[in-house]
Amino acid sequence: MTRYFLTLISFFLSLCTFAQGESVATSNNFMLSNHKVFVSVAVLTIILLLIFSFLFWIERRLKQLEDRQKN
Amino acid sequence: MNLFSSVKSILVKDLIIEFRNRYVLGGILLYVFSSVLVIYFALQYNNSIQELSPVVWSVLFWLIILFSSVNAIANSFFREPEGRFFYYYWLISPQALILAKLCYNFIFTLGLSLLTFGIFSLMVNDPVVNYPVFLITIVLGGTGYSFLFTTMSAIASRAGNNATLMAVLGFPLVIPLIIFLTKLSAAAIASPGFTEETVKNIWMLLAFNIVQPTLALILFPYIWRD
Amino acid sequence: MNWLYTKWWKWLSAVLLFYVVIGSYMVPLSPGISKIGPLSFSPDSIYTFTISGYHTHFKDPGVGKIQFWFKSGNDYFQAKDLNILSANTGEVKFGIGSNQQDSLKTNNFDIIGNDDIDGTFALREGVTLIKASKVDSSSTVNATTGPVEVVHNKHQFLAFPYREILYESIRNTFFHVPMWFVMTALVFFSLVCSVIYLTKGNSLYDVFAHQSIVAALLFGICGLATGMVWAKNTWGHYWVNDPKLNGAAVGVMIYFAYLVLRGSITDEIKRARIAAAYNIFSLVIFALFIYIIPRLTDSLHPGNGGNPAFSKYDLDSSLRMFFYPASIGWILLGFWIFSILTRLELIKQKQEL
CATH class of the missing domain: 2.60.40.10 (Immunoglobulins)
Incomplete structure (x- = not known):
């Protein structure tokens, strides 16, 4: 289950490539001028936060299991 | 028993068994013949034998050899009954067994490739102009196929004699080999001389054929031990 | 063994990846x-x-x-x-x-x-x-080649290089390329573990070899996914005939075969030994080819077949600022996932005893 979930998450990670801008721009400093870049950065940050909090949560669960096995 | 004599005795034993059970040999021959026939009819009824390009010709040729050698080599370890390996285990070193199997399969695959070439040139056509290069390719290709699939059949035989497993394990590894083989035989069809590219490809295949049996020799004792 | 349980490098990977994701999107392209x-x-x-x-x-x-x-x-x-x-x-x-x-x-x-x-x-x-068919001598139009005098040759602010075809997607360098670094690192780690297993016979190394392959496959698939999206943007198709792509696909196939092999043997010691042998055999053969074929044939990737090498001028200082942290961060993340898989497997094995 963990394995599948991790796979799924890593697939989401690859979505960041979709969030990249169009190649032809008209306004100055395309990525910053329209505020889309902040949206994609926010989405990416949330995804990363989710991944890392998930990983740390698993770490804690594993620690509990290991401690239980030791006793 | 020293290494050489034990290799020789297993090799002779395998060859004798092969000729006694002629139906196995006949089965492989029929396999080659019928696959060439399938290709012949598929091409003939589309009237495209004449415009067969060198690359397509060599791909078809090497694919037939690939499938028939997989079938032939799969027998080399699967055929032995379970108990006989224990017997070998007491008699000879694992290196001797794998060397004998490699030699045997090399002879068998080489014969198979030459035979396939014969049937192929009879039935489909023989566009080869550069026979030295083509013969080198057949020898190198036969060696590469036989060494690779002998190792894979040793692994697969330990994993419950599963013939599908052998294909699954071996086919990804055979892709690079087939790239060089088709390149070389296409070159043998297209040009009469040795080009720089041809020599480079021959060296590649040679390197492949040295690395493979070395690895097999080192790793087989671990595979074989129970 | 203890490094599986220490926390600091996991935090380091988190910090580095946050820096890369946020920082790389805030840096604009150069003019x-x-x-x-x-x-x-x-x-x-x-x-x-x-x-x-x-x-x-x-x-x-x-x-x-x-x-x-x-x-x-x-x-x-x-x-x-x-x-x-x-x-x-x-x-x-x-x-x-x-x-x-x-x-x-x-x-x-x-x-x-x-x-x-x-x-x-x-x-x-x-x-x-569009050249004129004959020279008109009465024309007064004349272009002059003046002396080229400039103040700065380089842009005066932090920016990623502007490359035709790539444009803004150049940021994928921090995601796609490190995926392959992680896969290679984990696969070679697995090779070392397999060799140690065959010489020492400690079943812990078999667990290491197996789980690092699982983690490597995860990153291999991610590498293919990021690469396909990038290829669609730049080369026009999701899959192009390129030796590196094909090599990567074959590599992923080999490791799926490894997992199939493991699944088909029930006896634990036999499984460990045969899987280790296959792992060594396939990786050596595969490495022999993956490092040679792309150098012999043309590739669309930089650094092969006459294309400029990656480090030569594709990586300028602004890219390096994010590329090295990204590589380290992703590799640490790969080993983190590997450590979690390994610990899970060890717990499972203890449970069965």
Whole structure:
């Protein structure tokens, strides 16, 4: 289950490539001028936060299991 | 028993068994013949034998050899009954067994490739102009196929004699080999001389054929031990 | 063994990846020319070309002298009468005499611009000269090759290089490339573990080898996914015939075969030994080819078949600022996932006892 979930998450990670801008721009400093870049950065940050909090949560669960096995 | 004599005795034993059970040999021959026939009819009824390009010709040729050698080599370890390996285990070193199997399969695959070439040139056509290069390719290709699939059949035989497993394990590894083989035989069809590219490809295949049996020799004792 | 349980490198990977994701999106692309019109011109008359810049600062104070050249071969022809319309667009007048057309090395002109903020920026083969059939000697139009004098050659702010075809997708360098680094690192780690297992016979190393392959496959699939999206954007198709791509696909296939092999043997010790043997055998054969085939045949990837090497000028200092942290961060994340898988497997094994 963990394995599948991790796979799924890593697939989401690859979505960041979709969030990249169009190649032809008209306004100055395309990525910053329209505020889309902040949206994609926010989405990416949330995804990363989710991944890392998930990983740390698993770490804690594993620690509990290991401690239980030791006793 | 020293290494050489034990290799020789297993090799002779395998060859004798092969000729006694002629139906196995006949089965492989029929396999080659019928696959060439399938290709012949598929091409003939589309009237495209004449415009067969060198690359397509060599791909078809090497694919037939690939499938028939997989079938032939799969027998080399699967055929032995379970108990006989224990017997070998007491008699000879694992290196001797794998060397004998490699030699045997090399002879068998080489014969198979030459035979396939014969049937192929009879039935489909023989566009080869550069026979030295083509013969080198057949020898190198036969060696590469036989060494690779002998190792894979040793692994697969330990994993419950599963013939599908052998294909699954071996086919990804055979892709690079087939790239060089088709390149070389296409070159043998297209040009009469040795080009720089041809020599480079021959060296590649040679390197492949040295690395493979070395690895097999080192790793087989671990595979074989129970 | 203890390093599986220590926390600091996991935090380091989190920090590095946050830095990379947020930082790389905030850094703009360096200036470039995205468009020019008209696309072709004939000799003996003056044309007005509209040049569209990308991330340029024509209207900023301190922009200094803005200059444009039309470059053919090694000749820089000065464009005249610059008229700045906005921060990103300008008009220049340029014409060439028919008596000059035969001395040109090529009919395709590169457009080169320069100002004090944006440095030098260019559009390769932007306009084409349609040569006149005969030389008109009465023409007064004449392009001059002036001396090229600039204040700054490089842009004066932090920016990623502007590359045609890649454009903004250059940021995928921090995601796609490290995926393969992680996969290679984990696969070689697995190879080492398999060798140790065969010599020492400690079943812990078998668990290591197995779980690192699982983690490596995860990153291999991610590498293929990021690469496919990138290939669609730049080369036009999700899958192109490229030795590196095909090699990667074969690599992923080999490791799926490894998992199938493990699944088909029930006896634990036998499984560990045979899987280790297959792992070593396949990796050595595969490495032999993956490092040689791309060097023999043409590849679309940088660094192969006559393409410029990756480190040569694809990676400039601004990319390095994010690329190295990204590589380290992703590799640490890969080993983190590996450590979680391993600990899970060890717990499972203890449970069964």
